[in-house]
Amino acid sequence: MTRYVMSIDLRRCVGCQTCTAACKNANATPPGVQWRRVLDLETGEFPDVRRSFLPTACMHCAEPPCAEVCPTEATQKRRDGLVTIDYDVCIGCANCVMACPYEARSIVHEPRFAYGDQPIASEAIRFDPSRISVATKCSFCKERIDAAAASGRIPGRDPEVTPACVNSCISGAMVFGDIDDPDSAVSRLLAKTQHFHMHEELGTGPSVYYIWDHA
Protein backbone atom coordinates (compact mmCIF):
# COMPACT_ATOMS: atom_id res chain seq x y z
CA MET A 1 0.00 0.00 0.00
CA THR A 2 0.94 3.62 -0.39
CA ARG A 3 0.02 6.44 1.93
CA TYR A 4 1.39 9.84 1.14
CA VAL A 5 2.20 12.07 4.08
CA MET A 6 4.05 15.30 4.69
CA SER A 7 6.43 16.12 7.48
CA ILE A 8 7.11 19.71 8.46
CA ASP A 9 10.17 20.36 10.58
CA LEU A 10 9.23 23.28 12.80
CA ARG A 11 12.88 23.67 13.77
CA ARG A 12 13.74 24.52 10.18
CA CYS A 13 10.78 26.65 9.11
CA VAL A 14 11.75 30.32 8.96
CA GLY A 15 8.33 31.68 8.07
CA CYS A 16 9.36 32.95 4.64
CA GLN A 17 5.98 32.10 3.09
CA THR A 18 7.64 30.77 -0.05
CA CYS A 19 5.46 27.66 0.18
CA THR A 20 2.39 29.91 0.37
CA ALA A 21 3.43 31.72 -2.79
CA ALA A 22 4.37 28.49 -4.55
CA CYS A 23 0.98 27.02 -3.73
CA LYS A 24 -0.85 30.06 -5.07
CA ASN A 25 1.21 29.95 -8.22
CA ALA A 26 0.76 26.22 -8.75
CA ASN A 27 -2.94 26.12 -7.99
CA ALA A 28 -4.09 29.56 -9.13
CA THR A 29 -6.11 30.22 -6.00
CA PRO A 30 -7.99 33.53 -6.02
CA PRO A 31 -7.21 36.50 -3.76
CA GLY A 32 -8.18 35.76 -0.17
CA VAL A 33 -7.84 32.01 -0.56
CA GLN A 34 -4.68 30.32 0.62
CA TRP A 35 -4.63 26.57 0.56
CA ARG A 36 -1.30 26.75 2.38
CA ARG A 37 -0.59 29.28 5.07
CA VAL A 38 2.33 29.82 7.42
CA LEU A 39 1.14 31.08 10.77
CA ASP A 40 3.39 33.34 12.79
CA LEU A 41 2.82 32.43 16.43
CA GLU A 42 3.83 34.14 19.62
CA THR A 43 3.34 32.10 22.75
CA GLY A 44 4.09 32.55 26.41
CA GLU A 45 4.17 35.57 28.68
CA PHE A 46 6.79 38.28 28.86
CA PRO A 47 9.72 37.77 29.31
CA ASP A 48 9.41 34.10 28.33
CA VAL A 49 7.95 34.65 24.90
CA ARG A 50 8.64 32.38 21.97
CA ARG A 51 8.00 32.76 18.29
CA SER A 52 7.22 29.82 16.03
CA PHE A 53 6.17 29.37 12.43
CA LEU A 54 3.49 26.84 11.68
CA PRO A 55 2.71 25.89 8.08
CA THR A 56 -0.87 24.65 7.82
CA ALA A 57 -3.14 23.30 5.10
CA CYS A 58 -5.42 20.33 4.58
CA MET A 59 -4.11 17.51 6.76
CA HIS A 60 -5.37 14.76 4.41
CA CYS A 61 -6.66 12.93 7.45
CA ALA A 62 -6.90 9.16 7.69
CA GLU A 63 -10.41 9.62 9.07
CA PRO A 64 -11.44 12.86 7.39
CA PRO A 65 -14.46 14.43 9.07
CA CYS A 66 -15.08 16.43 5.90
CA ALA A 67 -15.62 13.24 3.90
CA GLU A 68 -17.82 11.79 6.60
CA VAL A 69 -20.25 14.71 6.59
CA CYS A 70 -20.20 15.43 2.85
CA PRO A 71 -23.72 14.65 1.61
CA THR A 72 -22.68 14.28 -2.02
CA GLU A 73 -19.53 12.13 -1.84
CA ALA A 74 -17.73 14.96 -3.61
CA THR A 75 -15.07 14.70 -0.93
CA GLN A 76 -13.36 11.34 -1.08
CA LYS A 77 -10.50 9.64 0.69
CA ARG A 78 -8.26 7.98 -1.87
CA ARG A 79 -6.42 4.75 -1.27
CA ASP A 80 -3.10 6.59 -1.41
CA GLY A 81 -4.16 8.91 1.43
CA LEU A 82 -5.15 12.00 -0.52
CA VAL A 83 -8.45 13.67 0.35
CA THR A 84 -9.94 15.03 -2.86
CA ILE A 85 -12.92 17.12 -3.95
CA ASP A 86 -14.91 16.54 -7.12
CA TYR A 87 -15.89 20.07 -8.11
CA ASP A 88 -18.55 18.78 -10.49
CA VAL A 89 -20.41 16.98 -7.70
CA CYS A 90 -20.01 19.40 -4.75
CA ILE A 91 -23.10 21.48 -3.99
CA GLY A 92 -21.29 24.05 -1.86
CA CYS A 93 -23.27 23.33 1.30
CA ALA A 94 -20.22 24.13 3.48
CA ASN A 95 -20.87 21.21 5.80
CA CYS A 96 -17.27 20.10 5.20
CA VAL A 97 -16.03 23.58 6.11
CA MET A 98 -17.76 23.22 9.47
CA ALA A 99 -16.40 19.71 9.95
CA CYS A 100 -12.74 20.54 9.30
CA PRO A 101 -10.93 21.35 12.56
CA TYR A 102 -8.00 22.80 10.60
CA GLU A 103 -9.85 25.59 8.77
CA ALA A 104 -8.40 24.20 5.58
CA ARG A 105 -11.38 24.66 3.29
CA SER A 106 -12.62 27.68 1.37
CA ILE A 107 -15.67 28.51 -0.69
CA VAL A 108 -15.69 31.48 -3.03
CA HIS A 109 -19.03 32.45 -4.51
CA GLU A 110 -17.91 34.92 -7.15
CA PRO A 111 -14.82 35.24 -9.34
CA ARG A 112 -12.05 37.23 -7.69
CA PHE A 113 -9.07 38.72 -9.40
CA ALA A 114 -6.00 40.47 -8.16
CA TYR A 115 -6.67 43.82 -9.86
CA GLY A 116 -10.36 44.66 -9.97
CA ASP A 117 -13.23 42.89 -11.67
CA GLN A 118 -11.35 41.78 -14.76
CA PRO A 119 -8.65 39.12 -14.78
CA ILE A 120 -5.16 39.87 -15.90
CA ALA A 121 -3.87 37.70 -18.75
CA SER A 122 -2.45 34.94 -16.57
CA GLU A 123 -5.59 34.82 -14.44
CA ALA A 124 -7.81 34.63 -17.50
CA ILE A 125 -5.90 31.62 -18.76
CA ARG A 126 -6.03 29.76 -15.48
CA PHE A 127 -9.48 30.74 -14.24
CA ASP A 128 -11.52 27.62 -13.49
CA PRO A 129 -15.28 28.28 -13.26
CA SER A 130 -15.86 24.83 -11.76
CA ARG A 131 -14.24 26.11 -8.56
CA ILE A 132 -16.86 28.80 -7.99
CA SER A 133 -19.35 28.12 -5.16
CA VAL A 134 -17.84 24.76 -4.25
CA ALA A 135 -15.42 23.74 -1.52
CA THR A 136 -11.73 23.91 -2.36
CA LYS A 137 -8.58 23.07 -0.43
CA CYS A 138 -5.01 21.80 -0.70
CA SER A 139 -4.93 18.69 -2.87
CA PHE A 140 -1.31 17.69 -2.17
CA CYS A 141 -0.96 18.69 -5.84
CA LYS A 142 -2.79 15.54 -6.84
CA GLU A 143 -2.24 16.08 -10.56
CA ARG A 144 1.45 15.64 -9.90
CA ILE A 145 0.87 12.55 -7.78
CA ASP A 146 -1.31 11.09 -10.50
CA ALA A 147 1.35 11.87 -13.07
CA ALA A 148 3.81 9.85 -11.03
CA ALA A 149 1.82 6.69 -11.56
CA ALA A 150 2.08 7.17 -15.32
CA SER A 151 5.70 8.21 -15.46
CA GLY A 152 7.15 5.86 -12.88
CA ARG A 153 8.65 8.73 -10.94
CA ILE A 154 8.43 8.87 -7.17
CA PRO A 155 6.58 11.64 -5.27
CA GLY A 156 8.82 13.15 -2.65
CA ARG A 157 11.96 12.23 -4.54
CA ASP A 158 11.35 13.56 -8.03
CA PRO A 159 10.38 17.26 -8.04
CA GLU A 160 8.09 16.93 -11.06
CA VAL A 161 5.72 14.75 -9.05
CA THR A 162 6.15 16.41 -5.65
CA PRO A 163 3.82 19.09 -4.19
CA ALA A 164 4.82 22.61 -5.11
CA CYS A 165 5.17 23.75 -1.52
CA VAL A 166 7.68 21.01 -0.76
CA ASN A 167 9.72 21.83 -3.84
CA SER A 168 9.80 25.49 -2.93
CA CYS A 169 10.79 25.23 0.72
CA ILE A 170 14.09 27.07 1.11
CA SER A 171 15.07 25.41 4.37
CA GLY A 172 14.13 21.82 3.59
CA ALA A 173 11.52 21.90 6.35
CA MET A 174 8.91 20.07 4.27
CA VAL A 175 9.34 16.47 3.21
CA PHE A 176 6.77 14.46 1.27
CA GLY A 177 6.56 10.77 0.57
CA ASP A 178 5.11 7.35 1.16
CA ILE A 179 5.02 6.51 4.86
CA ASP A 180 4.36 2.86 4.04
CA ASP A 181 7.74 2.69 2.34
CA PRO A 182 10.30 2.34 5.14
CA ASP A 183 13.05 3.59 2.82
CA SER A 184 11.30 6.80 1.84
CA ALA A 185 12.86 10.02 3.04
CA VAL A 186 9.81 10.89 5.08
CA SER A 187 9.75 7.50 6.82
CA ARG A 188 13.43 7.72 7.70
CA LEU A 189 13.06 11.27 8.95
CA LEU A 190 10.07 10.48 11.14
CA ALA A 191 11.89 7.46 12.59
CA LYS A 192 14.62 9.67 14.03
CA THR A 193 12.58 12.64 15.22
CA GLN A 194 9.79 13.51 17.64
CA HIS A 195 6.65 14.78 16.02
CA PHE A 196 2.98 15.51 16.67
CA HIS A 197 -0.27 15.86 14.78
CA MET A 198 -2.46 18.90 15.20
CA HIS A 199 -5.64 18.27 17.21
CA GLU A 200 -4.89 14.56 17.33
CA GLU A 201 -7.33 14.22 20.23
CA LEU A 202 -10.13 14.55 17.68
CA GLY A 203 -9.21 11.22 16.13
CA THR A 204 -8.86 12.51 12.57
CA GLY A 205 -5.45 10.91 11.95
CA PRO A 206 -3.79 13.74 10.03
CA SER A 207 -1.20 12.92 7.37
CA VAL A 208 0.87 15.94 8.28
CA TYR A 209 3.54 15.38 10.92
CA TYR A 210 5.03 18.33 12.75
CA ILE A 211 8.61 17.61 13.81
CA TRP A 212 9.71 19.50 16.88
CA ASP A 213 12.84 17.67 18.18
CA HIS A 214 15.21 14.84 17.48
CA ALA A 215 14.38 11.39 18.87
Add this chain to the structure above:
Amino acid sequence: MKPNRPPLPGQPAPRLQQHWDWRAAGNFICGGSGGGLVLFAGLAGLTGVEVRPQLAAGLALVALGLLCVWFEIGRPWRALNVFRHIRTSWMTREASVALALFGTGALALLTAHPAAQALAGLCGLAFVYAQARILAADKGIPAWRHARCAPLVLGTGLAEGAGLIVATLTGGLQLAAALVLVLALSARLLLWRRYLDGLRTDRAPAASVQAFDAIAPRLAMLGHVLPVGLALLALAANLAGLPGAWFALAAAGLLAVLVGWWFKYTLIRRAAFTQGIALKHHPVRGGKPAGVATATRLGNA
Protein backbone atom coordinates in the same frame (compact mmCIF):
# COMPACT_ATOMS: atom_id res chain seq x y z
CA MET B 1 -12.76 29.99 32.91
CA LYS B 2 -9.82 32.27 32.28
CA PRO B 3 -10.61 35.61 30.69
CA ASN B 4 -10.33 35.74 26.94
CA ARG B 5 -7.26 37.73 25.98
CA PRO B 6 -7.29 39.46 22.63
CA PRO B 7 -5.06 37.52 20.24
CA LEU B 8 -1.81 39.05 19.09
CA PRO B 9 -1.48 39.91 15.40
CA GLY B 10 -1.00 36.77 13.34
CA GLN B 11 -2.28 34.45 16.02
CA PRO B 12 -4.99 32.08 14.87
CA ALA B 13 -7.58 32.44 17.58
CA PRO B 14 -10.92 30.72 17.15
CA ARG B 15 -12.96 32.55 14.53
CA LEU B 16 -16.67 32.90 14.04
CA GLN B 17 -17.72 30.75 11.11
CA GLN B 18 -18.87 32.81 8.14
CA HIS B 19 -20.26 30.21 5.77
CA TRP B 20 -23.61 29.41 7.37
CA ASP B 21 -25.72 32.55 7.68
CA TRP B 22 -29.38 33.17 8.62
CA ARG B 23 -30.50 30.79 5.90
CA ALA B 24 -28.74 27.85 7.52
CA ALA B 25 -30.00 28.97 10.90
CA GLY B 26 -33.46 29.13 9.35
CA ASN B 27 -33.28 25.46 8.47
CA PHE B 28 -32.55 24.49 12.05
CA ILE B 29 -35.15 26.94 13.36
CA CYS B 30 -37.97 25.93 11.04
CA GLY B 31 -36.97 22.28 10.77
CA GLY B 32 -36.83 21.78 14.53
CA SER B 33 -40.16 23.48 15.16
CA GLY B 34 -41.82 21.81 12.19
CA GLY B 35 -40.56 18.33 13.03
CA GLY B 36 -41.57 18.76 16.66
CA LEU B 37 -45.02 20.01 15.67
CA VAL B 38 -45.58 17.06 13.32
CA LEU B 39 -44.53 14.69 16.11
CA PHE B 40 -46.99 16.09 18.64
CA ALA B 41 -49.73 16.45 16.04
CA GLY B 42 -49.26 12.80 15.19
CA LEU B 43 -49.52 11.84 18.84
CA ALA B 44 -52.57 14.05 19.36
CA GLY B 45 -54.15 12.48 16.30
CA LEU B 46 -54.18 9.13 18.08
CA THR B 47 -56.93 10.52 20.32
CA GLY B 48 -59.10 11.15 17.28
CA VAL B 49 -59.01 14.96 17.25
CA GLU B 50 -58.55 16.86 14.01
CA VAL B 51 -54.85 17.64 13.67
CA ARG B 52 -54.49 18.10 9.94
CA PRO B 53 -53.98 21.88 10.20
CA GLN B 54 -51.13 21.28 12.64
CA LEU B 55 -49.65 18.60 10.42
CA ALA B 56 -49.83 20.89 7.44
CA ALA B 57 -48.23 23.72 9.40
CA GLY B 58 -45.43 21.44 10.57
CA LEU B 59 -44.72 20.23 7.06
CA ALA B 60 -44.77 23.80 5.79
CA LEU B 61 -42.22 24.81 8.41
CA VAL B 62 -39.91 21.95 7.47
CA ALA B 63 -40.28 22.86 3.79
CA LEU B 64 -39.53 26.50 4.55
CA GLY B 65 -36.35 25.49 6.37
CA LEU B 66 -35.21 23.33 3.47
CA LEU B 67 -35.99 26.18 1.10
CA CYS B 68 -33.72 28.40 3.18
CA VAL B 69 -30.92 25.86 2.75
CA TRP B 70 -31.57 25.65 -0.96
CA PHE B 71 -30.97 29.38 -1.18
CA GLU B 72 -27.81 28.99 0.92
CA ILE B 73 -25.92 26.31 -0.98
CA GLY B 74 -23.49 27.39 -3.64
CA ARG B 75 -24.79 25.14 -6.40
CA PRO B 76 -28.56 24.89 -5.83
CA TRP B 77 -29.26 23.16 -9.17
CA ARG B 78 -27.21 20.22 -8.02
CA ALA B 79 -29.23 19.88 -4.83
CA LEU B 80 -30.28 16.32 -5.63
CA ASN B 81 -26.66 15.25 -5.10
CA VAL B 82 -27.44 15.60 -1.40
CA PHE B 83 -28.88 12.08 -1.44
CA ARG B 84 -25.63 10.38 -2.43
CA HIS B 85 -23.98 9.64 0.90
CA ILE B 86 -26.42 8.06 3.30
CA ARG B 87 -23.74 5.74 4.70
CA THR B 88 -22.19 8.40 6.95
CA SER B 89 -23.60 11.86 6.21
CA TRP B 90 -26.33 13.14 8.49
CA MET B 91 -27.12 15.82 5.94
CA THR B 92 -28.02 13.07 3.47
CA ARG B 93 -30.03 11.34 6.16
CA GLU B 94 -31.84 14.58 6.99
CA ALA B 95 -32.80 14.98 3.33
CA SER B 96 -33.88 11.34 3.11
CA VAL B 97 -35.97 11.59 6.26
CA ALA B 98 -37.52 14.77 4.84
CA LEU B 99 -38.72 12.77 1.85
CA ALA B 100 -40.27 10.17 4.16
CA LEU B 101 -41.76 12.96 6.26
CA PHE B 102 -43.44 14.62 3.29
CA GLY B 103 -44.64 11.25 2.00
CA THR B 104 -46.20 10.14 5.26
CA GLY B 105 -47.38 13.67 5.93
CA ALA B 106 -49.22 13.78 2.62
CA LEU B 107 -50.76 10.41 3.39
CA ALA B 108 -51.85 11.63 6.81
CA LEU B 109 -53.38 14.78 5.35
CA LEU B 110 -55.25 12.84 2.69
CA THR B 111 -56.55 10.03 4.87
CA ALA B 112 -56.63 11.58 8.37
CA HIS B 113 -55.91 8.07 9.58
CA PRO B 114 -54.39 8.04 13.09
CA ALA B 115 -51.78 5.48 12.07
CA ALA B 116 -50.63 7.61 9.15
CA GLN B 117 -50.51 10.66 11.40
CA ALA B 118 -48.48 8.79 13.99
CA LEU B 119 -46.10 7.58 11.29
CA ALA B 120 -45.64 11.14 10.09
CA GLY B 121 -44.99 12.10 13.71
CA LEU B 122 -42.20 9.55 13.95
CA CYS B 123 -40.68 10.94 10.77
CA GLY B 124 -40.88 14.41 12.31
CA LEU B 125 -38.94 13.17 15.32
CA ALA B 126 -36.36 11.52 13.05
CA PHE B 127 -35.97 14.78 11.13
CA VAL B 128 -35.20 16.77 14.27
CA TYR B 129 -32.78 14.06 15.38
CA ALA B 130 -30.97 14.14 12.03
CA GLN B 131 -30.59 17.90 12.30
CA ALA B 132 -29.07 17.56 15.76
CA ARG B 133 -26.61 14.99 14.44
CA ILE B 134 -25.56 17.26 11.56
CA LEU B 135 -24.22 19.72 14.10
CA ALA B 136 -22.67 17.01 16.26
CA ALA B 137 -20.65 15.71 13.29
CA ASP B 138 -19.12 19.11 12.56
CA LYS B 139 -15.83 18.70 14.39
CA GLY B 140 -14.55 22.10 13.41
CA ILE B 141 -16.98 23.90 15.72
CA PRO B 142 -16.44 22.90 19.37
CA ALA B 143 -19.79 24.32 20.48
CA TRP B 144 -21.57 22.03 18.01
CA ARG B 145 -19.57 18.88 18.38
CA HIS B 146 -19.91 18.94 22.16
CA ALA B 147 -21.66 15.79 23.33
CA ARG B 148 -24.38 17.83 25.05
CA CYS B 149 -25.25 19.93 21.99
CA ALA B 150 -27.23 17.33 20.04
CA PRO B 151 -29.52 16.45 22.99
CA LEU B 152 -30.21 20.16 23.47
CA VAL B 153 -31.00 20.74 19.80
CA LEU B 154 -33.30 17.74 19.86
CA GLY B 155 -34.81 18.89 23.15
CA THR B 156 -35.52 22.39 21.94
CA GLY B 157 -37.13 21.06 18.75
CA LEU B 158 -39.46 18.96 20.84
CA ALA B 159 -40.20 21.84 23.22
CA GLU B 160 -40.99 24.09 20.25
CA GLY B 161 -43.28 21.40 18.82
CA ALA B 162 -45.03 21.12 22.17
CA GLY B 163 -45.35 24.91 22.28
CA LEU B 164 -46.93 25.05 18.85
CA ILE B 165 -49.36 22.22 19.57
CA VAL B 166 -50.39 23.86 22.84
CA ALA B 167 -50.95 27.15 21.04
CA THR B 168 -53.12 25.57 18.35
CA LEU B 169 -55.20 22.96 20.17
CA THR B 170 -58.39 23.64 22.10
CA GLY B 171 -60.41 21.86 24.75
CA GLY B 172 -59.26 19.16 27.12
CA LEU B 173 -56.45 18.00 24.89
CA GLN B 174 -54.89 21.43 25.13
CA LEU B 175 -54.63 21.01 28.89
CA ALA B 176 -52.97 17.63 28.45
CA ALA B 177 -50.60 19.20 25.93
CA ALA B 178 -49.86 21.92 28.48
CA LEU B 179 -48.49 19.29 30.83
CA VAL B 180 -46.32 17.96 28.02
CA LEU B 181 -45.10 21.51 27.41
CA VAL B 182 -44.18 21.94 31.07
CA LEU B 183 -42.22 18.69 30.97
CA ALA B 184 -40.54 19.58 27.67
CA LEU B 185 -39.52 23.02 28.91
CA SER B 186 -38.19 21.60 32.16
CA ALA B 187 -36.12 19.11 30.18
CA ARG B 188 -34.88 21.84 27.85
CA LEU B 189 -33.81 24.03 30.72
CA LEU B 190 -31.92 21.12 32.26
CA LEU B 191 -30.24 20.31 28.95
CA TRP B 192 -29.36 23.97 28.43
CA ARG B 193 -27.70 24.28 31.83
CA ARG B 194 -25.81 21.01 31.34
CA TYR B 195 -24.67 22.18 27.91
CA LEU B 196 -23.34 25.48 29.26
CA ASP B 197 -21.57 23.71 32.10
CA GLY B 198 -20.10 21.24 29.62
CA LEU B 199 -18.75 23.99 27.39
CA ARG B 200 -16.98 25.57 30.33
CA THR B 201 -15.63 22.30 31.69
CA ASP B 202 -14.31 21.21 28.31
CA ARG B 203 -12.75 24.59 27.54
CA ALA B 204 -14.76 25.45 24.48
CA PRO B 205 -13.71 28.71 22.83
CA ALA B 206 -14.34 31.50 25.32
CA ALA B 207 -16.17 33.52 22.68
CA SER B 208 -18.72 30.72 22.30
CA VAL B 209 -19.35 30.69 26.03
CA GLN B 210 -19.63 34.48 26.06
CA ALA B 211 -22.21 34.39 23.29
CA PHE B 212 -24.35 31.99 25.30
CA ASP B 213 -23.76 33.80 28.59
CA ALA B 214 -25.12 36.95 26.96
CA ILE B 215 -28.51 35.34 26.43
CA ALA B 216 -28.61 32.85 29.30
CA PRO B 217 -30.61 34.84 31.91
CA ARG B 218 -33.27 36.01 29.43
CA LEU B 219 -33.39 32.60 27.80
CA ALA B 220 -34.08 30.95 31.15
CA MET B 221 -36.66 33.53 32.18
CA LEU B 222 -38.51 34.16 28.93
CA GLY B 223 -38.24 30.69 27.50
CA HIS B 224 -38.76 28.56 30.57
CA VAL B 225 -39.80 30.21 33.83
CA LEU B 226 -42.41 32.47 32.27
CA PRO B 227 -44.07 29.92 29.94
CA VAL B 228 -44.08 27.24 32.62
CA GLY B 229 -45.65 29.73 35.01
CA LEU B 230 -48.25 30.69 32.40
CA ALA B 231 -49.04 27.05 31.68
CA LEU B 232 -49.48 26.23 35.36
CA LEU B 233 -51.58 29.34 35.82
CA ALA B 234 -53.77 28.32 32.91
CA LEU B 235 -54.22 24.84 34.32
CA ALA B 236 -55.20 26.30 37.69
CA ALA B 237 -57.60 28.77 36.04
CA ASN B 238 -59.20 25.97 34.11
CA LEU B 239 -59.69 23.92 37.25
CA ALA B 240 -61.22 26.95 38.96
CA GLY B 241 -63.48 27.59 35.98
CA LEU B 242 -61.93 30.99 35.24
CA PRO B 243 -61.65 32.34 31.67
CA GLY B 244 -58.45 33.11 29.84
CA ALA B 245 -56.75 29.73 30.05
CA TRP B 246 -56.47 29.38 26.26
CA PHE B 247 -54.75 32.74 25.89
CA ALA B 248 -52.28 31.96 28.66
CA LEU B 249 -51.45 28.61 27.09
CA ALA B 250 -51.07 30.10 23.64
CA ALA B 251 -48.71 32.72 25.04
CA ALA B 252 -46.74 30.05 26.88
CA GLY B 253 -46.41 27.99 23.73
CA LEU B 254 -45.32 30.88 21.56
CA LEU B 255 -42.75 31.99 24.14
CA ALA B 256 -41.31 28.47 24.17
CA VAL B 257 -41.06 28.56 20.39
CA LEU B 258 -39.56 32.02 20.03
CA VAL B 259 -36.91 31.45 22.66
CA GLY B 260 -36.01 28.13 21.02
CA TRP B 261 -35.48 30.01 17.76
CA TRP B 262 -33.37 32.59 19.55
CA PHE B 263 -31.16 29.88 21.00
CA LYS B 264 -30.69 28.17 17.62
CA TYR B 265 -29.88 31.43 15.87
CA THR B 266 -27.26 32.11 18.53
CA LEU B 267 -25.89 28.58 18.20
CA ILE B 268 -25.49 28.81 14.43
CA ARG B 269 -24.56 32.45 13.94
CA ARG B 270 -23.08 33.88 17.13
CA ALA B 271 -21.49 31.05 19.10
CA ALA B 272 -20.09 29.01 16.23
CA PHE B 273 -16.39 29.65 16.72
CA THR B 274 -13.82 27.43 15.11
CA GLN B 275 -11.32 25.21 16.85
CA GLY B 276 -8.36 27.50 16.37
CA ILE B 277 -4.83 26.23 15.90
CA ALA B 278 -2.86 24.19 18.40
CA LEU B 279 0.90 24.26 18.72
CA LYS B 280 1.48 21.24 20.91
CA HIS B 281 5.26 21.56 21.20
CA HIS B 282 7.66 24.34 20.59
CA PRO B 283 10.36 23.48 18.11
CA VAL B 284 13.64 22.79 19.88
CA ARG B 285 16.35 24.90 18.32
CA GLY B 286 19.96 25.31 19.39
CA GLY B 287 20.58 24.62 23.06
CA LYS B 288 17.07 25.47 24.22
CA PRO B 289 15.46 22.79 26.37
CA ALA B 290 12.47 20.93 25.00
CA GLY B 291 9.13 21.90 26.39
CA VAL B 292 5.41 21.76 25.96
CA ALA B 293 3.92 24.84 24.37
CA THR B 294 2.10 26.92 26.96
CA ALA B 295 -0.73 28.00 24.72
CA THR B 296 -2.40 25.15 22.91
CA ARG B 297 -5.41 27.18 21.85
CA LEU B 298 -4.10 30.58 21.10
CA GLY B 299 -6.29 33.48 21.97
CA ASN B 300 -8.13 31.34 24.48
CA ALA B 301 -5.36 30.66 26.97
